Amino acid sequence: MSAQPLLEVRDLSKRFASRESRDASLWVIKDLSFSVRDGEFLTIIGPSGSGKTTLLNMIAQIDAASGGEVRFKSESAPINDPKSLNPGLSCRIGYVTQEDNLLPWRTTLQNVLFPLTVQGRLNDETRARAAELIRHVGLAGFENHYPHELSGGMRKRASLIRTLVYDPPVILMDEPFGALDAQTRAVLQEDLLRLWEMGRKTIVFVTHDIGEAIALGDRTLVLSRAPAKVAGEHQITIPRPRDIRGIMSHPDFGPLYQRIRAQVQ
Amino acid sequence: MASLEHSPASPPAASDSGRLLDRLRSRSDQVIVLVLLFAIWQALSLWLGEYWVGSPWLVVTRFYAGLVDGSVLYHAYYTFAEAVIGFVLGAIPAVLLPFALRRLPIVTAVLDPFMVGGYGAPKLALAPLFILWFGIGIESKIALVAITVFFIVYFSALAGVRALDTRLVQMAQVAGANERDVARHIIFPGAVPYVFTGLRIAMPYSIGGAVVAEIISANRGLGYLVQLSAMNFDTTGVFVALIAVTLIVFICNGAVDFAERRLLRWRPASDAKLQASV
Amino acid sequence: MTTQDGALDLAESTKVKWRQYAVTAGRIGLAVLLLLAWKIGAERAGPLYVADPVLVAQRIVTGISSGELLYHIYVTLRLSVIGFAIGCFFGVALPFVLRRMPRVTNAVEPYIMASVGVPKYALVPLFILWFGIDDAPKLWLIGFLVFYPVFIAVFAGIRNVDRRLVNMARVAGASEAMISREVIWNSLLSFFMASLKIALPRAVSAAIIGEFLVGDAGLGYLIEYSRQNFDTVGVFVGIVVATALVLIINAALVWLDRRVNAWRPTERDMQI
Numbered sequence: 001m002s003a004q005p006l007l008e009v010r011d012l013s014k015r016f017a018s019r020e021s022r023d024a025s026l027w028v029i030k031d032l033s034f035s036v037r038d039g040e041f042l043t044i045i046g047p048s049g050s051g052k053t054t055l056l057n058m059i060a061q062i063d064a065a066s067g068g069e070v071r072f073k074s075e076s077a078p079i080n081d082p083k084s085l086n087p088g089l090s091c092r093i094g095y096v097t098q099e100d101n102l103l104p105w106r107t108t109l110q111n112v113l114f115p116l117t118v119q120g121r122l123n124d125e126t127r128a129r130a131a132e133l134i135r136h137v138g139l140a141g142f143e144n145h146y147p148h149e150l151s152g153g154m155r156k157r158a159s160l161i162r163t164l165v166y167d168p169p170v171i172l173m174d175e176p177f178g179a180l181d182a183q184t185r186a187v188l189q190e191d192l193l194r195l196w197e198m199g200r201k202t203i204v205f206v207t208h209d210i211g212e213a214i215a216l217g218d219r220t221l222v223l224s225r226a227p228a229k230v231a232g233e234h235q236i237t238i239p240r241p242r243d244i245r246g247i248m249s250h251p252d253f254g255p256l257y258q259r260i261r262a263q264v265q
Numbered sequence: 266m267a268s269l270e271h272s273p274a275s276p277p278a279a280s281d282s283g284r285l286l287d288r289l290r291s292r293s294d295q296v297i298v299l300v301l302l303f304a305i306w307q308a309l310s311l312w313l314g315e316y317w318v319g320s321p322w323l324v325v326t327r328f329y330a331g332l333v334d335g336s337v338l339y340h341a342y343y344t345f346a347e348a349v350i351g352f353v354l355g356a357i358p359a360v361l362l363p364f365a366l367r368r369l370p371i372v373t374a375v376l377d378p379f380m381v382g383g384y385g386a387p388k389l390a391l392a393p394l395f396i397l398w399f400g401i402g403i404e405s406k407i408a409l410v411a412i413t414v415f416f417i418v419y420f421s422a423l424a425g426v427r428a429l430d431t432r433l434v435q436m437a438q439v440a441g442a443n444e445r446d447v448a449r450h451i452i453f454p455g456a457v458p459y460v461f462t463g464l465r466i467a468m469p470y471s472i473g474g475a476v477v478a479e480i481i482s483a484n485r486g487l488g489y490l491v492q493l494s495a496m497n498f499d500t501t502g503v504f505v506a507l508i509a510v511t512l513i514v515f516i517c518n519g520a521v522d523f524a525e526r527r528l529l530r531w532r533p534a535s536d537a538k539l540q541a542s543v
Numbered sequence: 544m545t546t547q548d549g550a551l552d553l554a555e556s557t558k559v560k561w562r563q564y565a566v567t568a569g570r571i572g573l574a575v576l577l578l579l580a581w582k583i584g585a586e587r588a589g590p591l592y593v594a595d596p597v598l599v600a601q602r603i604v605t606g607i608s609s610g611e612l613l614y615h616i617y618v619t620l621r622l623s624v625i626g627f628a629i630g631c632f633f634g635v636a637l638p639f640v641l642r643r644m645p646r647v648t649n650a651v652e653p654y655i656m657a658s659v660g661v662p663k664y665a666l667v668p669l670f671i672l673w674f675g676i677d678d679a680p681k682l683w684l685i686g687f688l689v690f691y692p693v694f695i696a697v698f699a700g701i702r703n704v705d706r707r708l709v710n711m712a713r714v715a716g717a718s719e720a721m722i723s724r725e726v727i728w729n730s731l732l733s734f735f736m737a738s739l740k741i742a743l744p745r746a747v748s749a750a751i752i753g754e755f756l757v758g759d760a761g762l763g764y765l766i767e768y769s770r771q772n773f774d775t776v777g778v779f780v781g782i783v784v785a786t787a788l789v790l791i792i793n794a795a796l797v798w799l800d801r802r803v804n805a806w807r808p809t810e811r812d813m814q815i
Contacts, residue, residue, distance in 0.1 A: 511661045
């Protein structure tokens, strides 16, 4: 663990100009600061409407910020001007969004290979890696199916490994398992932890499910209602490897859950 | 919800006055383009001569003169009458037929390839045939317009009858509605938006069909006026007739829009406009 | 229970089968009926008004074997294809150019949309006046008629591209050119195909109408020339061949659309 954080968010602010009322525009996020160490699994939890997606969009440089900065490896990138954004900061920040955003005209394999194709990194080695990831998440045999022929869980898996395949140092995840049923969700959480433990990427994982935040993360940040600020921070001391299905019976789980729930309004 | 969507974000500087300025700028851009178009028209007229391109001013004065002495209105009246009568004669059976066939799926299936063929066939190519049958008067144009409109509206109305929400019908039956009530209160209102999509698409075709037939063979109507002026190398006259035709198209589109808004007040703002303009 | 279900299924499937037979028989019956009506109509109305179907068929056969009819078809098709290519090129290229210039787009859009309302066929006499009596006026007509549906579809398609897919591609490292080619082009392909279904048959019809008015060959010329010489059989031959040509093109486009858009969920459109 190096002293220098890999990703640092400083005084980040975002407001939307209100359409109807002429008075003060709406601050969604105000002076938000936190940092993420290299190899850390950070979970962020907050009530809906607390600007979690907006936060990730700004870190991924899809949306411009109204103030503050995001530092990656201590270098600051200008993110206050929509025109100078660098989405994905040169392929070093991956982003698994809430919707799978698979390209409907590409098969599963072609979708997984998409980032490699556009980055010009398609070769035997990366192809082999893609095939391995596909096997790992149980999509073998579905390589040539189109997205509309896959189940919701399979689409999620495909979108997950589409980001993992090009190995960005930081991966942002925006409630990726939100729309799934409980069973599929648990399986995918297990898959994610397994994949993470193979490579120990830095992950920023946003969710509104307290159990999920505890089960997956090394550390959990609690955001307040808009304008979002850090309302609390919790180290998750439950040792790894973790048993997702049995995690609730771990002695540390209950107290953590209570403390976090008290902060999430 | 839409996570990757560009939010309606505004950089800190943007304010309401900024947005107003934006709107003002876009309006002024549009006015500039309009002025530019007229300038190009005028320049072409000066450069090539009034003989090839009638100047905008000349066209406007001729148009006005035509309105005052009634000559433009005379021709416009025929084109308008052909288009409207043909439109009505084609649209009415086209709307009624799918409703009549709703309970007869086999008959609908039998008719299907013939209807698809009729829809796809180049109806304007039939113009000489209709002129042969009905002469060069108003009847041949009405026939051409009616047949063109019929197939377009038939398929829209059919889509409306088919797209019917079966849950609504069941709900109505549970509530004690009989067959006639279902047709009147569920199926007909549900199909109306589809019918209007068809009418919107068909309207420009009806005027276009009338004009084509007039250009081929007629002794009155705006198509005839276009052709006659062109024969006399009178480009100003051609422009006047073209403007009159275009105005009729806009008026008829406006009428369909108006009728649709009146009949479909329950529906959210339509997005069918763009499709219809294809 | 199971046997009962099986019996029901069997009954159901025989019913469906019978229904199909009835439909097929009905279609054949109706086709025969229409031909018969044509034949009777020809006898009742006289050869000046309705050509005898047998004579029409004979004329088509001799026309094809002598090559004369084939020549007319060739002339019409050649014109349609060239005009179509011109209209299609501008219809696709212009929205892609405008995509990069939002301010210009905003300024010209209302005028382009208003010009949709001008009946293009009414422009033909003007085109003839300006561009002479060769292929040029017909190509302008076909070009305009093809341009509008293609332009509107591609323009709307570009506007409707899912921003989330574009952002995903950006994050994954795709350049603007790659996004145009991969995300935008594929997203609007179905819009584009839908517009081709309108534009291609329209190009053929426009060529025929153009030939009514100017020219000395092609199916339109054949129809109009025959009419002026009171050769009703010739009129019918031209119309039958033109209709067949357009319907074949329609069918080919439906087939092509299925192939190109194989990735789409099964479509329920009615192929109209």
